[in-house]
Amino acid sequence: MKGIVTSISGATVSVDLRGLQLYDRVYVGHARLSGEVVHLEKERTTVQVFEDTHGLSIGEPAVGARAPLTAVLGPGLLGGVYDGLQRPLQGLQRHSGDFIHSAGEIQSLDLQRSWDFIPHMQAGEQVNIGDQIGLVREGHLDHPIFAAFAGEIEQIAQGQVCLAEPLARLKDGQQLFGWQNWPVRRPRSQGRKCPAEKPLITGQRCIDFLFPMVKGGVAVIPGGFGTGKTVLEQTIAKFADSDVVIYVGCGERGNEMAGLLTEFGELRDANDRPLLERTIIIANTSNMPVAARESSIFTAVTMAEYYRDMGYDVLFLADSLSRWAEALREISSALEEIPGEEGYPTYLGSRLAKFIERAGVVKLASGKTGSLSMILAISPPGADFSEPVTQACLRAAGAFYMLDTGLAQSRHFPAINWTQSYSLLGSKAADYFRQQVDKRWTDLQRCCQDIMQQEDALREVVEVVGMEGLQDRDRLLMSVADRVRRDFLCQNSFSADAFSSPQQTVQLITSILDRYDHALKRLEDGVLLSDILQGESDAAG
Amino acid sequence: MRLAEHCYRSISAIRGPLVFVERVFSARIGETVTLVAPNGQLLEGEVLKIDTEQVLIQVFGETYGLDLEKTTVTFHDSVKRAPLSRQCLGRIFNGSFKPLDDAPMYIPESWGAVSGAPINPVAREFPHEMIETGISAIDGLNSLIKGQKLPIFSCAGLPAQELVAQILSSARLPGEGDFVVVFVALGLSYHEYSFFRETLEKMPSRFVAFFNLAGEAVVERLLAPRLGLTIAEDLAFNHGMDVLAIISDMTNYCDALREISTSREELPGRRGYPGYMYSDLASLYERAGRLHGRAGSVTMLPVLTMPEDDITHPIPDLTGYVTEGQIVLSREMQQKGIFPPIDVLPCLSRLMQSGIGEGLTRADHRQVANLLYQTYAKGRELRKLEAVVGKEGLLEEDRVVLTMADEFEKRFVHQGKARRDIFQTLDLGRELLKEYKVELT
Structure with missing residues (x-):
């Protein structure tokens, strides 16, 4: 044509x-x-x-x-770094040097690479669409290969194969390959969706303990610039308990991507394998073409669904969705469409909802369950959360981690505001934590939240009368809240404390709350507050 | 494919800096054109949009004197390019690359497309060495790293230009290396222009300067930063130099962008700025960086004025989302007579951690910076409380912190015209901490 x-x-x-x-x-x-x-x-x-x-x-x-526009799906995606059209950036570099020029077609997947194929079926067997015909080992993961056609197997490969060759041939002449194309804008609909129940352990105390996230859930992280969105997203990418991580740098900084690539190449996961081996990175920095930025999240989510459909827990991180929405706005205004709120097209909300709906837990035909969780950063202009992108995301997402400019400026990281953030996914996760970690989990959580809320109210009083004007009980509460804030909620992502297991989290909060109970009792017994606080700081120091 | 230049006399409309030409044979997007006005005046332009009937041209320069009948338009079949050569060092140009220093134009070694191309993220090297600006509040607490882009947010009436001049003449590498400043000034008043000319005359010829004055063409403000950055990229990546690109004032750039966008009848976004301003700013700022396996770096220090002192205004806001931190000037510090009037609390350098410490600056850098910041932040918090309860209502230890905050502003942030190297800055910081008994561990 x-x-x-x-x-x-x-x-x-x-x-x-x-x-x-x-x-x-x-x-x-x-x-x-x-x-x-x-x-x-x-x-x-x-x-x-x-x-x-x-x-x-x-x-x-x-x-x-x-x-x-399709994504090429098959073994060899993990560890790759792609642009928004799934062109491998290393390949682009070989093709056009250190700067990106229009490059035409570059193969997304190395079809010549050789894989060790272990067949699960034999010649003469009847295969149905979606049946697993065998698997290859991709890094530390089993990568099953599913049949795209039904029929009787005439011949099936074994051992070293490359993807360009068919893995099996059917009686009627059809060939089964180890890779496939999938249109990125169409959700892959394997299996049956089911409710999300298991918590996603991020290792961030503030998230796991106060506002838990679940596997298959969607969380949004809005924050003005300098509030640490990117650092938080990257920390979660490093430590979260998922099998595969898809990280989309959507319209963000080039140096950040360079840092991420270096770091992920060096860091190792719990199984002592490079983090990059379980990660796919899609980098479409802010100065790369806008239309490719718009399509980048769809390319990425298609790859995420592909691994989910093998029964893996996939974590999808995007930084940031606002840049995607802006790309949508630029395209829409170039098409001279009638603008909605703040110039965004009126279909922003529905398109976003459609995209977010691609997250979830699926029960597969094989009996396995796979999950696709999303953590999406948003950069609201002027840190104003009433803007359309934040609002559209809030309607569709289950958890909301609001990053606070004030906290970030006082160098409190992660700067998650504990009074305004929420998680609607908490109750299911809490069941799990009560059974698996500590049966007091929910009580501890409530207690911690109470302290922080009371402190918030007391702060207003202090601003008027000064610390001296408070009652002893309240001053004790202020000092405990300060400890929760400094030792518990604050977590340096560049130290050994960057990951806190649920057990460690419970231990830490229990010790803080126990000491508080103890101090309260001593106060009632008539011990001077200054002595109690002195003892506390000695114990902590 | 056309082989020769094409000449037309079929202008259908002139709207501000935009010219519409009809019946053009296969014009290209981004192609350069020359316009000859009836009085013989020559102007350059660039193709922005093409449809079946007409071609839209953006003119670099003033469009008065142009008419519909007699003006001719020549299409050159090439994109806008900048002349590249080491000869550009020590030279001063206007916004369309005409020499302002009475010397003849040099003969270029090669030509580079001014729009540039994005750096492939896998080719980027993460920045990790410091550039010394000679300003304590920047070097000590918000260090500028090679390959970083760190904007200065100023307010109307604050001495941002003086600060720029000071950085221009005192920035250097702490160690060895070939260091060059590319200075692009947009929408300057004549008064500021002569001030900068004076500053440049006193400097050794390790600079290239581009000046666009307030009275000159608006479209040149969009062009000049791209010319400067194209030169910067060439010096950095082809000649191995470390280049610091200072662009002042980006607010004038954004206003020019808005003006052109409105004359193109595009849908306006926030405060009338075009919806693509983020991408457009990114196409400039993201040209800063370093490459694997190549010497040289482009570091960027854009300066902008926050309209109505509002940091959430689209210009500082979108800039902050692209750049790696910000240096904020404050009116309050200015009123106290502090120069440079930097308010360190909202300042941030995202890449600082990777460029300081042992082997890079000094082993105690990180700790001195953290302690100074924390104590000062506490002091500022206490100032608010003091305003309510009075000095007497404060605890003794809090009063010490308050005095320390004052001293920090007077001695550390304030430095007048003096240049401090990083060791002097750190020693000064240690001295302050010692006096007020804040202990280093």
Whole structure:
């Protein structure tokens, strides 16, 4: 299908191709810049180009690919670093050097790499769509291969194979490969969705203890600049108990991505394997093309679903969703659509909800369960949480970790505000913690929250009358709250304290609360407050 | 593919800095054009948009004197490029690369596209060495790291330009290395211009400067930073130099962007700024960085004025989301007679931790910085309390912290025109901590 370019405005290009479908891929110009169809009209088709259009001219050729933007799924994705179109960045570097120029097509998956294939079926057996025909070892994970067609197996490979070759051939001549294409904007719907129940242990006391997250849940982290969103996301990526981590740097800083790549290459997980081996990184920094930024989260979530469908716990982290929404806004305004609130298109909410719904727990045909959890950072302009992106996310997400500029400025990290954050996923997780960790979990949690709330109220009083004006009981409470804040909620992500297991968390809070009870008793017995506080600080020092 | 230049006399409309030309044969996006006005005046421009009927051109320079009938437009079939050469060192140019220093234009070794290309994230090296600005509040507490972008947020009426001039002349590497400053000034008043010319004359010729004055073309403000950064990238990555790019004032850049966007009749975003301002700012700021296996670095120090002192205004807000920290100037410090009037509390350098400490600056750097920050933050907290309950209502130990906060401002932050190297800064910090018995462990 061929035509020509008829008009160009930035990355929005009109072509005279006919018979295309919405979201079909189109290649424009002599340089074959790739793009996707965003508007269809009788006379012309509007294409959003994923690359820099400098030098493009009208009259240049346009070719329709008759297929939408797809992700290539198969063994070898783990450890990869891709851009928003799933082009491997190392490959791009080999192709065009240290700076990114429009590169055309680069294979997402190395099809020549050799894998050790262990078949689970034999020639002569009947296979159905979705049956596991065998597996390869990808790093420390078993990577099952599922059949894409049904039929009787005529021949099946064993041992060293490369992905370019078929793994099995059916009687009717169909071939089964170890990789597949999947359109990124269509959710993969293997298995049956079920409710999320197990907690996702992040190792962050403030999250695990006060506002727990569950496997298959969705949490949002809004925060103004400098509140430590990125550090928190990266810390969770390092320590959370999931099998696979997908990290999307969506319109963020290049140096941050460089830091992440170095760090993940060096750090090791609990099984003493490099973190990078269980991670896929999608890097579309703020100066890379906007349309590719918009598609990056879909490319990434498709890969996440692929691993979920093998029965793994997948954690999807995006930093930041606001940049994605801004890309959507830029595209929408280039298409001259009628804007909604703050210039964002009116479909922002529904598109976001559709994306967030791709998270969840699924029960697979094999009997296994897989989960896809999302932790999404948001950068509200001017730290104003009433803006459309934050609000749209809040409606769809189950947990809300609000990052506080004041806390961040006093160098309290993670700067999660404990009075305004919430988790709707808490009750299921609490059941688990009560049974598996400590039966007092919920009571301790309530007690801790009470102290922090009372402190909040007392602070207002102190601002008027000064510390001296408080009763002894209240001053004791203030000092305990201070300890909870400093020793419990605060957690340095660059030290050994960066990960706290639920057992350690419970131990720490129990010791703080026990000492508080003890001090209260002594106060009632008539011991002077100054002596008690002195004893406390000695014990702590 | 066209082989020759094309010349047209078919302008259909002129709207501010934008010119619409009809019936153009295969113009390219980003292609440069030359316009000749009826009086013979030459202007340059760039193709922004093409559709079947007409081509939209953005003109670098003032469009008065242009008309619809006699003006000719020539299309050059190449994108806007900057002349690259080491010869640019010590030279001063205007916003469209014409020399302002009476010397002839040099002969370029090569040409570089001004829009630049994004650095591949896997090619980036994480920044980890400090650049010494000679300012204690920056070097000591919010160190600038090679490859970082660290903006200065100022308010109208604060001496940001004086601070810039001081950094211009006193910034250097703590160790060995070829160090160069690329200075881009946007929308300057003549008064400021002559002040900077004076500063540059006293400097050795390790600089390149671009000046766009307040009375000059608005579109040049969009072009000048890109010219400067293209030069900076060339000096850094092709000649192995460490380049500090100072761009002042980004508020004028953003206002120019808004002006052009409105004349293109685009949908306005927050406060009338275009919706793509984040991406546009990122396309400048993200050009800072270092590359694996190559010497040289581009470090960026953009300066901007916060309208109405509002840090949540789109310009500082979007800048803060791209850059790695910020240096904030405050009116309160200025009123106390402190220069530079830096309020260290809202300041942050995200990359500082990777560029300081043993082997980089000094082993005690991190601890001195943390203790100074903590004590000062506590002092500032206590000042609020003091305003309510009075000095008498405070505990003795709190009164000491209060005095220390005052002394910190007067002796550490305030330094007038003096240059302090990093060791002097750290010694001064230690001295303060010692006097007020804050112990280093």
